[in-house]
Amino acid sequence: MTINKDKSRFDMTLGETLRSQGISRRSFLKFCAATASMMAMSPAMIPKIAHALESARRPSVIWLSFQECTGCTESLTRAHTATIESLIFDYISLDYHHTLMAASGHGAEDARKAAMEENFGKYLLVVDGSIPMGNPGYSTIAGISNYDMLMETAKGAAAIIAVGTCATYGGIPHANPNPTGAVSVGELIKDKPIINVPGCPPIPVVITGVLTHFLTFGTIPELDHIGRPKVFYGQSIHDRCYRRPFYDKGLFAETFDDEGARKGWCLYKLGCKGPTTYNACATTKWNNGTSFPIESGHPCLGCSEPDFWDGGGFYKALSMPTENITKTAIYTAAGAVAAGVALGAMNKSKKNSATKAHNKTTIDDLEK
Amino acid sequence: MSEIEFLSWVRGPGFQIAVIIFIAGVLIRFGEILLLGRKKNLAEAKGSEMSSGLRTIITRSIPDKTTFQRSTFTLVAGYIFHIGIFVTLFLFAPHILMFKEVIGFGWPSIPTPIIDATAVVTIIALLAVLAHRMSNTVLKFLSTKEDYLVWLVTILPLITGYIAFHRIGTTAPTLLAIHILSVELLLVIFPFTKLMHSFTVALSRWYNGAISGYRGVES
Ligand code: SF4
Numbered sequence: 001m002t003i004n005k006d007k008s009r010f011d012m013t014l015g016e017t018l019r020s021q022g023i024s025r026r027s028f029l030k031f032c033a034a035t036a037s038m039m040a041m042s043p044a045m046i047p048k049i050a051h052a053l054e055s056a057r058r059p060s061v062i063w064l065s066f067q068e069c070t071g072c073t074e075s076l077t078r079a080h081t082a083t084i085e086s087l088i089f090d091y092i093s094l095d096y097h098h099t100l101m102a103a104s105g106h107g108a109e110d111a112r113k114a115a116m117e118e119n120f121g122k123y124l125l126v127v128d129g130s131i132p133m134g135n136p137g138y139s140t141i142a143g144i145s146n147y148d149m150l151m152e153t154a155k156g157a158a159a160i161i162a163v164g165t166c167a168t169y170g171g172i173p174h175a176n177p178n179p180t181g182a183v184s185v186g187e188l189i190k191d192k193p194i195i196n197v198p199g200c201p202p203i204p205v206v207i208t209g210v211l212t213h214f215l216t217f218g219t220i221p222e223l224d225h226i227g228r229p230k231v232f233y234g235q236s237i238h239d240r241c242y243r244r245p246f247y248d249k250g251l252f253a254e255t256f257d258d259e260g261a262r263k264g265w266c267l268y269k270l271g272c273k274g275p276t277t278y279n280a281c282a283t284t285k286w287n288n289g290t291s292f293p294i295e296s297g298h299p300c301l302g303c304s305e306p307d308f309w310d311g312g313g314f315y316k317a318l319s320m321p322t323e324n325i326t327k328t329a330i331y332t333a334a335g336a337v338a339a340g341v342a343l344g345a346m347n348k349s350k351k352n353s354a355t356k357a358h359n360k361t362t363i364d365d366l367e368k
Numbered sequence: 369m370s371e372i373e374f375l376s377w378v379r380g381p382g383f384q385i386a387v388i389i390f391i392a393g394v395l396i397r398f399g400e401i402l403l404l405g406r407k408k409n410l411a412e413a414k415g416s417e418m419s420s421g422l423r424t425i426i427t428r429s430i431p432d433k434t435t436f437q438r439s440t441f442t443l444v445a446g447y448i449f450h451i452g453i454f455v456t457l458f459l460f461a462p463h464i465l466m467f468k469e470v471i472g473f474g475w476p477s478i479p480t481p482i483i484d485a486t487a488v489v490t491i492i493a494l495l496a497v498l499a500h501r502m503s504n505t506v507l508k509f510l511s512t513k514e515d516y517l518v519w520l521v522t523i524l525p526l527i528t529g530y531i532a533f534h535r536i537g538t539t540a541p542t543l544l545a546i547h548i549l550s551v552e553l554l555l556v557i558f559p560f561t562k563l564m565h566s567f568t569v570a571l572s573r574w575y576n577g578a579i580s581g582y583r584g585v586e587s
């Protein structure tokens with residue numbers, strides 16, 4: 001990742017940069033092919049991707065971090081050894097990222113302002129973290145509230161990529177009772193294209209994939225109803241889970257160390273949120289394709305969905321009620337029985353007094 | 369409200385409200401029936417109420433030959449959908465987990481594809497009984513609005529469950545939430561309609577048998 005403004009590199013196209021780094025044309029095409037397949041494009045697109053990427057100019061990227069834990073940046077920067085994906089990421093001109101940049105204080109803020117001016121209308125804005133609306137003082141950078149910085153920087157952005165569940169849907173800061181009044185980028189900005197890349201953290205390849213798409217086509221990929229690129233979030237974890245045959249057969253791990261767990265059976269009963277979660281983990285996997293959480297024996301938490309933190313307990317199966325229904329049922333039953341007995345007693349006394357008040361009619365009465 | 373919030377609501381407060389109405393309603397209905405009381409029978413008992421009552425619970429559940437011949441369709445379709453509902457409701461692993469969470473114990477499940485097929489058969493049987501109800505002149509005449517309402521709230525959980533399982537139309541959290549909501553609708557309507565027969569059927573059959581038993585005649 002380059003933070004500086006090395007002019008000679010700045011003017012090179014991506015193709016030139018890759019060649020100067022000793023990447024052969026062959027491995028570059030291989031990368032293009034992998035990208036095409038990852039993004040579910042036809043092989044006919046490979047030369048187009050190659051051509052577009054070769055001649056792409058470095059886009060300026062401004063990265064703003066608000067109420068976040070830096071996990072998203074960690075995910076991205078630690079993900080790969082020197083692969084071409086990381087070179088793509090290297091290639092962008094990351095003009096502002098307060099965790100990664102060497103400059104600080106006024107120097108850093110000046111870099112942001114300069115990048116905004118030079119590339120007005122063209123730069124990409126990446127945001128991680130949510131924005132506190134409760135009180136501007138909850139989170140500030142260089143004395144500027146998150147809200148002001150976001151609104152100011154968004155003005156000249158060509159598109160915004162919201163990275164991580166906090167920026168996309170509010171995430172953990174937004175969890176009940178949301179003390180800071182945290183909101184997502186999409187709730188504040190309505191007039192710019194926003195690509196949501198949720199996950200806690202998101203899969204690095206998904207971030208680079210979205211960047212590649214932007215570099216190749218200059219447009220944003222097709223999004224689903226909550227702003228996620230369909231190519232990565234089009235299928236649920238459950239639909240692509242390799243443990244699915246066990247789910248279908250009704251074979252479940254009951255605890256984390258029983259026989260079922262050792263045999264790799266389905267984790268539904270341990271609270272797996274795979275059936276309601278859309279993400280690429282089951283196919284793309286983590287740590288350079290090593291595995292994904294379910295593969296290491298832990299149920300999916302549903303981290304790429306809005307409000308996943310308040311989804312009713314990570315270890316509670318999806319079909320279980322989230323409130324204490326047993327208690328509710330007992331109290332209701334007790335109440336209903338008490339009411340029933342009271343009503344019954346009332347009816348009985350009514351009946352008794354009615355019997356007592358009953359006057360027999362005699363023949364004489366009728367003859368009156 | 370996001371999809372997951374909707375799902376959390378139906379799994380939490382929504383379910384709670386439904387269970388309160390269901391339990392209170394069922395108990396009040398039972399209280400109503402039991403507190404009615406029975407007038408003291410002054411005639412001398414000619415046989416046992418209890419044994420005749422219990423026997424009738426079983427015998428009336430098995431159709432005799434003439435009844436079967438006269439209403440074959442009603443009986444076959446009726447049995448299919450009743451058994452189908454039992455299988456899908458009580459033998460599907462996620463459902464058992466829900467029961468276990470509420471009542472404290474569970475039981476073994478059967479493979480999902482069998483549940484899936486049973487659900488389809490049950491839905492078809494329910495559609496068939498509706499078609500029969502609407503095409504048979506006498507049945508149609510006897511049907512009330514309640515009959516159609518009860519049919520609807522019974523088939524809805526099956527259809528929404530099937531759709532949620534196969535994720536047709538929209539995304540999984542919404543589909544699951546709609547399925548749970550349809551079950552909550554069933555729970556809320558249950559005590560105030562003829563759906564109560566799931567609980568009272570044994571009681572009324574016993575009573576039929578008991579009357580005959582007291583008189584010393586075969587029920
Ligand atoms: S482990 Fe989770 S995602 Fe995989 S089949 Fe089971 S419930 Fe579905």
Ligand code: SF4
Pocket residue numbers: 199200237277278279281292293294299300301302303304
């Ligand atoms: S498996 Fe589920 S919780 Fe884990 S990273 Fe993937 S989507 Fe998030």
